[in-house]
Amino acid sequence: MTIREIIFEATQKLEEAGIPSARLDVEVLLAFLLRCDRLALIKNPDNTLSEKQSADFGRLIARRAGGEPAAYITGRKAFxxxxxxxxxxxxxxxxxxxxxxxxxxxxxxxxxxxxxxxxxxxxxxxxxxxxxxxxxxxxxxxxxxxxxxxxxxxxxxxxxxxxxxxxxxxxxxxxxxxxxxxxxxxxxxxxxxxxxxxxxxxxxxxxxxxxxxxxxxxxxxxxxxxxxxxxxxxxxxxxxxxxxxxxxxxxxxxxxxxxxxxxxxxxxxxxxxxxxxxxxxxx
Ligand SMILES: C[S@@+](CC[C@H](N)C(=O)[O-])C[C@H]1O[C@@H](n2cnc3c(N)ncnc32)[C@H](O)[C@@H]1O
Structure with missing residues (x-):
């Protein structure tokens, strides 16, 4: 899957789970997984994820859909x-x-x-x-x-x-x-x-x-x-x-x-x- 596709799909999942700021959280979690910043995702929407990366990302999204704050998942918060x-x-x-x-x-x-x-x-x-x-x-x-x-x-x-x-x-x-x-x-x-x-x-x-x-x-x-x-x-x-x-x-x-x-x-x-x-x- 491409970054564009995976962001779209994961955002829908989080929205369905009633998570506010779904798109932002998806980008934060994907950037965390790929060890890059959010801008790099937006600049490279056609890059693809490996099967392992897709599976790992699925697990992060499932945690967020269960209500766990993105900051606890990544262990970091900007202040x-x-x-x-x-x-x-x-x-x-x-x-x-x-x-x-x-x-x-x-x-x-x-x-x-x-x-x-x-x-x-x-x-x-x-x-x-x-x-x-x-x-x-x-x-x-x-x-x-x-x-x-x-x-x-x-x-x-x-x-x-x-x-x-x-x-x-x-x-x-x-x-x-x-x-x-x-x-x-x-x-x-x-x-x-x-x-x-x-x-x-x-x-x-x-x-x-x-x-x-x-x-x-x-x-x-x-x-x-x-x-x-x-x-x-x-x-x-x-x-x-x-x-x-x-x-x-x-x-x-x-x-x-x-x-x-x-x-x-x-x-x-x-x-x-x-x-x-x-x-x-x-x-
Ligand atoms: C609303 S949080 C604020 C944390 C941080 N200052 C911030 O703004 O993100 C309140 C903090 O007060 C601490 N706290 C609660 N009761 C306390 C007490 N009796 N004496 C000292 N700290 C206490 C909590 O452990 C928590 O870390």
């Missing part, structure tokens, strides 16, 4: 300006999370600290910490997670990107952390109990529950992070939190309840127009 190793022990970093990186960089530019101390709580694959490390080589960065599996993957990603200024610590929220930070960032779990039940199967059945679920309402981590960050922020330090698209009011209300501690509270939308990052500066 910011690099690609990260991912596995079922970590949440697959989402493009929306790049907004908190952009916002953190804006704060760093505005404050012009010479050696900012940054804390990423719940680092997962290391996505946010690594993007900040790449963009601010003078920063010292601490990244924590409660999951040992996530920290192992994050450390591997840091080694691959030669991000030596990140210290990884395991523990519950601020438990493993000492000292104060100029910037605390976090994309915490924020899915409530009802919403968790209605997540797409590709998320619910494959991504780690502890990276997604946050108590009954989805707000559990915001309460703790906003409350406890105050004690870990340096004077004029900033707290930046990623929020779910429908959580703006509730998380603003939590900041509001701590208005003796934070000022300049503001919300930034993502590129689809949904509220995505909320920030406040320690008074």
């Amino acid at each position: 910011w300006s690099f690609a990260l190793d991912v596995d079922p022990g970590v949440l697959i970093p989402r493009p929306d999370t790049e907004v908190i990186v952009e916002e953190a960089l804006a704060v760093l530019r505005q404050e012009s600290w010479s050696h900012p101390r940054i804390l990423d709580v719940g680092t997962g694959s290391g996505a946010i910490a690594l993007a900040l490390a790449c963009e601010t080589p003078g920063a010292s960065i601490t990244a924590t997670d409660i999951s040992e599996a996530a920290l192992e993957t994050a450390k591997k990603n840091a080694a691959a990107l030669k991000a030596e200024q990140i210290v990884f610590l395991r523990g519950n929220l601020f438990e493993p952390v000492d000292g104060r930070f100029d910037l605390i960032v976090s994309n915490p779990p924020y899915i409530g109990a009802d919403e968790y039940q209605s997540l797409p199967p590709g998320v619910k059945n494959f991504e780690p529950e502890e990276a997604l679920r946050a108590g009954q309402t989805g707000l559990e981590f915001y309460k703790k992070l906003i409350d406890q960050s105050y004690g870990h922020l340096a004077e004029n330090g900033w707290l930046l939190l990623e929020i779910g698209a429908r959580q703006k009011q509730e998380v603003c209300a939590i900041f509001e309840a701590h208005k003796n501690f934070y000022e300049h509270i503001a919300v930034r939308a993502d590129y689809a127009g949904f509220p995505r990052v909320i920030k406040g500066r320690r008074r």
Whole structure:
């Protein structure tokens, strides 16, 4: 079969299985199998696959049709300006999370600290910490997670990107952390109990529950992070939190309840127009 034919057929299979972005996933998986980039597929549509390659590709497509995310099948996910190793022990970093990186960089530019101390709580694959490390080589960065599996993957990603200024610590929220930070960032779990039940199967059945679920309402981590960050922020330090698209009011209300501690509270939308990052500066 030619590349053109196999892409057409596999896309139909994934569409029939109800997979969104079927064509993109087919190209990602085929490029992964053939160890090339997607552009090479498009440039060479008449190249043919061997029988073994066709059979191997059939197996990859069957896994994707069963709901397994393409990033877990390939073990890689693009984020910011690099690609990260991912596995079922970590949440697959989402493009929306790049907004908190952009916002953190804006704060760093505005404050012009010479050696900012940054804390990423719940680092997962290391996505946010690594993007900040790449963009601010003078920063010292601490990244924590409660999951040992996530920290192992994050450390591997840091080694691959030669991000030596990140210290990884395991523990519950601020438990493993000492000292104060100029910037605390976090994309915490924020899915409530009802919403968790209605997540797409590709998320619910494959991504780690502890990276997604946050108590009954989805707000559990915001309460703790906003409350406890105050004690870990340096004077004029900033707290930046990623929020779910429908959580703006509730998380603003939590900041509001701590208005003796934070000022300049503001919300930034993502590129689809949904509220995505909320920030406040320690008074
Ligand atoms: C939504 S994921 C975010 C991962 C990564 N920062 C990203 O943006 O892709 C939340 C992360 O918080 C971690 N986590 C959950 N509960 C935690 C806790 N009590 N203390 C520290 N980390 C926690 C999870 O293991 C997961 O890696």
